[in-house]
Amino acid sequence: MSDHPILSIDGLIKQFPTKAGIVKAVDEISFDVATGDTLGLVGESGSGKTTTAQCILGIYPPTAGTISFDGTPVGVMFNRRNKELKRRIRIVFQDPGSSLNPKRTIKQILSVPLRVHKMGSSRERLSMMNQLLEMVGLPPQEYLYKHPQGIGGGEKQMVAIARALATNPRFVVLDEPTSALDVSVQGKIINLLKRLAEELDLTYLFITHDLSLMRNVATRVAIMYLGKLCEIAPTAEFFRAPQHPYTKMLLSSIPVVTSEEEALKPEKIISQGEIPSPVNIPTGCSFHLRCPERMPICSQIDPQMQVLGNGHVVRCHLFAEIPKATHG
């Protein structure tokens, strides 16, 4: 990991007022992403992964907290950011079927970011588009004049990636880039993203709900539950010794395909209860209603982040008394 973080988030809060009450979509989360890292943000639906990403992009302004990119605070709406910043942070959405305009050709789709950011003359742009398509492994002469509905789901996602990379970004948010795709296609996209990260020196925030995928992609993994972070650790450490009861529950719930993998799963924790509504978050630790290791304190006081060594950070009362834990 490099020493200075490209993105650092401190005490980010995002709330949405609704008729039923205030939804705390993101509730005071802090983390750093170091340059060249791939941070995997994992959580179940409604845990606030996408809202976090959208705050980073500026689609929503944060309710409170700071987001700094390369040392400068950027926690404002998209339309108040300068163009340079918008060029540096880009996003790839989950479903390429709905993020690409069906009425435009791939050439038109790719030319939008280039025109908006005034990159090159129109002739130069064409060669840039050719380069972009080649970079993601699509032969340009074959694809440039096609419409999105004429190509497969995996190829559409490659076009979406090319579009995100058109402005030479440094930081790319990947919001479940493969969950709308079949497994046989997913591998290609993942390996493409990994190769591009190396070639172009990119930093990713990879949002997903698939922990097995994270094992193969991320350098660090962060787990979110109901708008809060539960655990952050470097990938190998995270899977070797998961600490938070929620993480263990998640890991033991994954259906795996080989007996080698079965051996790597933590001891079976019976998953129980439903994810509470984000309008009505339980008091104390938000996980305590489903937690197998619940203690009296859990329903009263929300635990703080504890550093356990080896880059492992956990937010759970089980680790509160022993700030520097024994393992590692």
Place this chain on the structure above:
Amino acid sequence: MDGLLRIRDLHVGFRIFEGLLHVLNGVELDVREGERVGLVGETGCGKTTTVKSVLRVLPIPPARILGGEIQYAGNDVLKMSRRQMTLLRRHELTAIFQDPLQSLNPVFTIGTQLRDIVKDSAIGQGKRLSRQETEARCIQALQETGMPDPERIMTNYPAQLSGGMRQRICIAEALSTNAKLLLADEPTTNLDVTIQDQILRKLDELVEEKGASVVMITHSMGVVRDLTQRANIMYAGSIVETGKTHTLLEAPMHPYTKGLMASVPKLTGEGVSDGIPGRIPNYLDPPSGCRFHPRCEHRMEICTSAPPPLYSVGNEQRVACYLYREET
């Protein structure tokens, strides 16, 4: 051997403006009594079409049965009258679909819908239930699926419940009829992993208790491994490999199954393969012979001429691939 469900050489097509989509291309499937069978494949390979053919709920036209037979307990399902089919669906077959919102009627309460099913299935067994008996059976069915507070749930509308709860209701409805064969079409695809784990475990328990046979349709190899005894891998409208689930997943034989298994991200973190090149064929003009040959790296001349039969490779495993021709 005598099975509960026996599908032989089933061909189903859809007539559309551009021509005939020849989707199912000789599906063979056996389900024995009390057995749990998995049907795995990617999007668009014909899993759901197979299930709908068995239930005879395909819209005809545009759908069309082009040939083959489906036998349920020795009777030809395709030749049954409407009346016989209704009875069969009411008492013998039952299904759970992917999206519970589509299976539940939004304008009736859960109680109304569940009571109808319970009453009808009792009439089928020659009993007329009193109001109290119906109520008791409904509540029992809900309790069996691990639903908290069933009395309150009975008065709720589907929209008031979470996705996991709705799917539990579908399971309760499906299993309250004491059906012999349960067709579960991606019952947990829309759910989070911890909830998926709960639902699958509950389903497993209930099926075990009632001694029903199950056809589990999914695209997740992990789910099949956890829940079924025999797995069938489907590609482009035909079964390409079948065998005992564990042996099949540990040692896949068909090039497609191998590719699929290599593309599944694993917890061991050895990276993912690039997947299988190309994509699922166009059903208007499917490739001749083996439908996988354009994507297959072991392609031989014979592959383009005729579709391979299922070759037995021992250990109850059968593979539809000419690579295994000598071994028979």
